[in-house]
Amino acid sequence: MSSVRNLLHAVESMEMIDLTHVLEEDMPVYPTHSRYFHTKWDSFETGSPALVCQLLINEHCGTHVDATGHFLKEGEPAHRYMAETPLEHCMGRALTLDFSSYEASDLVSRQEVLSWEREHFSIEEGDIVLFRFGWDRYWTPRSAGRTYTASWPGLSEEAAAYLASKKIKAVGCDTLAVDSSHSDGYPAHYQLLGNGITIFENLKGLERIAGESFFIGFPLKIKGGSGSPVRAVAWIPKNEARRLSVHHAEHQ
Template sequence: MTDDGTRESDTDMLPLDELTRSYRPIDLSHRIEERMPSYPTHSRFFRTLWESYWHGERAVAYQLLLNEHTGTHVDAPAHFMRDGHEQHRWIDEVDPTLLLGRGVVIHIADGDVDDGLYGIDVLERFEREHGAVRRGDVVLFDTGWHRKWALKPDSDAYLVGWPGPTEELALALVERGISAAGSDNIGFDKHGTEGFPAHYALLGNGILIMENLAALSELPPSFQFLGMPLNIVGGSGSPIRAVAFVER
């Protein structure tokens, strides 16, 4: 990561034609629909019919009312980094290639979690088994929480008790120079955390955070990752369509 928030990468980035020919896509995004889970302090998603040929108009169109952090989404650094901070960047100021390139997934087992936290040992274990996490990688944490995703009123299990990384682990990711991190939880820091240490460690160093990812348990250790945010002027984040491409 350079000082101006652009990518400095050691990762492999494949041509688009090779991706589509030699790799198959896995959608890592939850469907956006009414009654989907939302963070307790965030507004819910609503979809309203605006015009339709069912009512005499020429076409169908819906109006969407959604929070910037609806569903599978990415946090911009300015979500937490205030005015004057060197990483105070809104989503329209973020280099979109930060969410393009090699991805790795670290699968978290029940035994890895202590008091709701998983630590640097999961990263070190991954690197022993699969090689070093590289500069510019997108690092995802599969906690299994995506299996709890459900529409209201059945979403309570998804909205309480989710795990998150220790501050030590977040700082280790900063040292490795990754471009983005994400998990299958509604918040990257563990439920009920005080101070949001992982958010401040990562966003404070220009590393993007993705939340509410899906299907992470289907991924091999490494893959090609693509997740594009909307170009929202002054946006603190954006919904994304996150996709992993794995070898056929």
């Protein structure tokens, strides 16, 4: 069997999990960022043979990835714009850590990450580490409420520095930002991006991939871009998908 067929067989034996929020008007956005607009440009009703729409979107709308250039100036060693970010940094083995019991003012400590490793998997060089806070449960239209964007938990500077020391590829979370709304000065962003580690934010459904998975979140190839919307997905064995689904249903 060829290498391609072996890969196809492996993929077909697993379940693909979509970790991406729908892009739609009135969705939550970071308070200082521009909103998302989706406008009909031409349609069948106007005599066009096809429907065409125009998007107006901030690079950091919805489920997205931060390039290191989001916080690092040109000339800094780890600075990269989105088009320069290696795709390898957006795919790989992912480990999902569950901190869904956290309140908005809580920060994940270095010791808690170490404790998770002792109980589950060792974080290795080249991994992608995802943090589930369960904050996607608050993802609602802005007109219906602002809980998602009002406050959220995140990583402490010490936890981010520890992850950077492990030489991982990326960190992700199901909150508006990897830094808590209660953090001062974006310490986790600087620790991670400053060490060449990309950041995925506004993920969803991380309870479906608790533990180990294979993750992909490819960005648009934006020249000079500080970030990009992504379609984030992960693969897990089908028997593990069933187990996690049952476990989550029992704890609702």
